Amino acid sequence: MPGGDDLPVVDHHCHLSPNGEGIRAAARFRLAGGTHLFLCTQNYDPEPPRTLAGYAAQFETTLDLARRVRVETGVVVYPVLAPYPIDLATVASPLGLTGALDLHCRALDLAGALVREHRAVALGEVGWAHFPIDPEVDARIQTAFDHALGVARDVGCPAVVHGPDLDPAGFSALAERARLAGLPERRVIKHYTRARWPEADRHGIPPSYLARSDTVRAVLMDPGPWFLETDFLDDPRRPGAVLDLTTVPRRAQRIRDHRPEVADRLWIPFAESVEKVYGRRPSAQEATAP
């Protein structure tokens, strides 16, 4: 097959929920040709956790889903853990700003400990709000983000960043922030990137592109590291809010079928970039039969 029979097919950012389609969505991903999922945690309850034990339970739910996806569908799963940045805003009213920040930082420390134990591969999503927010709350969220970068540095793992769309000045500021925290820019990934900027304008920050067909077409010839993702939400109340989990394998298959001369470029998001940023190289053989 163009691109090689051993090409892994990797979605760099998705969510699965025990209350949603869950394992069955991963099975559809596998049947479509997917081999590896970066599975990011999320709040599984309507309200974010108000205690560290609540975050511990949330992370264990993600890790349990990861284990079940692996066993039941053959997909290799890389868990990504962190308290969601906006949680801090939600729990600020019951806990107060200081209490909310303290809980958030302890939850980041817990996620870091799980990475250190090799149960997760990165911190995510970390970052700041993608919408205007009370400045007092935002100040705490920014402090928490700097704490997250420090944890990623100490643990030696990447940080997957949530936030508004970045322009070149935004990428530059994020790269500077990573440097100040002692984390290499290459380990700070801008998740949900929708616009392509030339490499020089990204200041070393790898983008994880939303896998829309026009975006994939636009970025395919770019040098790595960069990733493709769906940000699949697995939320039955919001069908179609983001791309379906079969999107990345379907895009890959389309390129292999219709543009075989560029199919080798798919090694950049699916293997080379993962190796450069995460220090591990996915291989199609790791995924077992669905």
Ligand SMILES: [Zn+2]
């Ligand atoms: Zn997400």
